[in-house]
Amino acid sequence: MADALLQLENVRAGYGEAVVLDGVSLTVPQGGSLAVLGRNGVGKTTLLLTIMGFVDLMQGSVSFRGQDISRLAPHRRARAGLGWVPQExxxxxxxxxxxxxxxxxxxxxxxxxxxxxxxxxxxxxxxxxxxxxxxxxxxxxxxxxxxxxNPSILILDEPLEGLAPIIVEELIAKIGAMASEEGMALVLVEQHAEVALGLTEQAIVIERGVVAHAARSADLLNDQATLDRYVGLNLVEN
Amino acid sequence: MIGNLAIVLFDGLAFGMLLFVLSVGLSVTLGLMNFVNLAHGAFAMLGGYATVVATRELGLPFLWSLPVAFIVAALVSVAFERTLFRRLYRAGELNQVLFTIGLVFVAAASAAYVFGTAQQPIELPEFLRGVTEFAGFRFGSYRIFLIVVALVITGLLVLGLEYTRFGAQVRAAVDNQRAAQGLGIDVDSVFAMTFALGSGLAGLGGALAIEMVGLDPSFGFHYLVYMMIVVSVGGLGSIAGSFVAASLLGVADVAGKYFVPELGAFMIYLVMVVILFMRPQGLIGKR
Known part of the structure; x- marks a missing residue:
């Protein structure tokens, strides 16, 4: 894809012997937005850490603005425009x-x-x-x-985790405004599937280290069966 | 008696300031970077010999040889950091201790080979010799100079670490290395520069020490003990802590030798034991 901002191809990554991601591909276009869904422990945070260069990349490639950044040190990726907001x-x-x-x-x-x-x-x-x-x-x-x-893509790792509902609403509004008005590209890992899908254009569901499902966020939001299968209770709960 | 007390306090403070300049870099690398660098004493000794060579062989005035001592120790230390020490950051404390104490042995042997085992004399400029009279007391001019230099260094360090962007990046890198990298801080370079700064100060301390305590190949071992005491009493990673601890220990050492000669050099250890009993994390230590 010519206008891809961030692209992962067939990424296999993990810690030492342990493979967490095995064959993940995804594309975020300029100004695009992607929700990354999945149950706890399926590798969502590892995916973001791989994008930032904190996890051993065993196979595949990460590219940003058409440049292969697979071997770039984390601080150089940040300076290139990857805006990571860590989970903790x-x-x-x-x-x-x-x-x-x-x-x-x-x-x-x-x-x-x-x-x-x-x-x-x-x-x-x-x-x-x-x-x-x-x-x-x-x-x-x-x-x-x-x-x-001043990143060109914002990479948020569960930004709403453990926050009071009123703060959650405020943050959702601000993140939404940033994506739509500022044209900031967005990768959003979130347990609250409904919120994440409401803020993004595209979505992927990770299951056991692979992309088990990819869809437009609006379509996935109406696909209760798929959500139940991969994401569990989070939609009902909220 | 009052007069003696004033002189003892003054001399103690001057010795304390020397300990501070020698130790503050170790406090930074040990407290902030979690690297046990026992070779810190060797970098101090290197600075001392750099000053000896600069003044005696190259004919530089003493004051100009001080920045030379700083730069030589900083450059050599950063070469070691880039090539050797950085491999040990994750290697565990015992490995760090064994490796760096080994370096002190190598440094002592090298110094003895090149310069011999004798004390190295040094030529001071006129205004740093003798005594300065003030309010009826006679203060050693060199000791006054030492105190002024240490106060200036303290001020610069606090300013640099607390009020500059580089200082904020150092603190950020120490707080959370991964987050700092993920936001674009080149943590390796920041640590290398911090390390060079700390070792440079040790080199400066080594140069300043020659006139007061002498310089021979055992300097790296001898003063390592004092450095470790200052850092542990002051608290790891605390500039203010090192300053207070060094002053206290300097005064205790001189006062002990003067008023209780039977105890002699043991006083400094007594003070350390008492303080660490009451505050195991050191005077201003965070952990």
Whole structure:
């Protein structure tokens, strides 16, 4: 595909002897968005870590803007424009909120003013240390910190996990606005299938290390049988 | 008596400042990067010999030989870091200890081979010799100089680590290496630069130490003990902790030798044992 932004071909990856992903292919076009669904432990986080270069790639390739980045160090992938927001948020505890935002910032559309108007609460907490934030604030900071690197694709790993419903709604709205208004490409790993499908154009379901199902998000949202089969209770629960 | 006390405090503080410059780099590499670098003392010794060569062989003035000592120790240490130490980051503490203490043996043997086992004298400029009179007390000029240098270094370190983007990147890389890389920080380079800075300071400390405590091939071993005490009493990775601990230990050492000569050099260990009993994580240590 000519206009592919991020492309994985036949990726086999894992930790040492343990193969977690075995033959995963996917494509995210410029400005496109992809939901990655699946039960716990099927390799969704490993997939994102493989894209970022933290996991041993045993076979296949990862390319970004048409360049093969399979052998590139993680920090070079980040600088190339991959905007990863880790699952554990990984806020730097000994940095203030503002230092968390500026320490890794790169010039571009997003700056301090931009992320502060996106998440006004961060402006109020700007001098707090990274370890003095609530879970919701940490997630906002994690997203804002990645935006400050001005990535061309945002890679979110379960951004709504463990957050209060009201924060979840706020974040959903902001992530949705970013994808539709800013034209930011998006890869979203999420347990809440309904939310993830509502925010994205395309979706894949991972099962035992392979892509078990791929569909347009809108179609999958109406395909209750497939969702039940691969994703389980999450749709009903929410 | 009061006069003696003032002089003992002053001399102790000066010795403490020397310990601080020697140790603060070790506190950074041990506390921030979790690398047990016992060769830190060898880098200090290297700085000392660099100053000896620079002043005696190359005819540089003493003050100009100090940056030379810093740069030589920093460059050599970064060469070791790139080629050898980095292989040991994940190797476990015992391997790190064995390898780096081995380096101290090699450094001591090399120094003895090149320079001989004698103490190395050094020529100081006029204004650093003798004493300066103040309020009726006579303070050693060199000791005043030592205290000023250490205070400037402390200020620069705190500024650099707390208020610059590079400092924030160092702290970020220490907090969470993977997240730092995933956001575009070149953690390897950041650590290499931090390591070079720490070793450079050790080299500077080694150069400053010659006038006060002398320099011979056993320096790397001898002062390693003091460095370890400062770092453990001060708390790993804490610049402020190293500063307080070094001051305290310097004063305790000089006061012990002066007021309780029977205890002599044992005083410094006594202070260490008492402090670590009360605060096992060190004075300002985080863990």
């Amino acid at each position: 948020r990984d806020i730097f505890a000994s940095l203030t909120v503002e230092e968390n935002l500026t320490a890794t910032a790169r010039a571009g559309r997003w700056n301090l003013d931009g992320v502060y108007s996106l998440f006004p609460r961060l402006r109020e907490r700007r001098s707090n240390m990274g370890n003095q934030l609530s879970g919701g604030e940490q997630q906002m900071l994690a997203i804002a910190r990645t935006l400050m690197t």
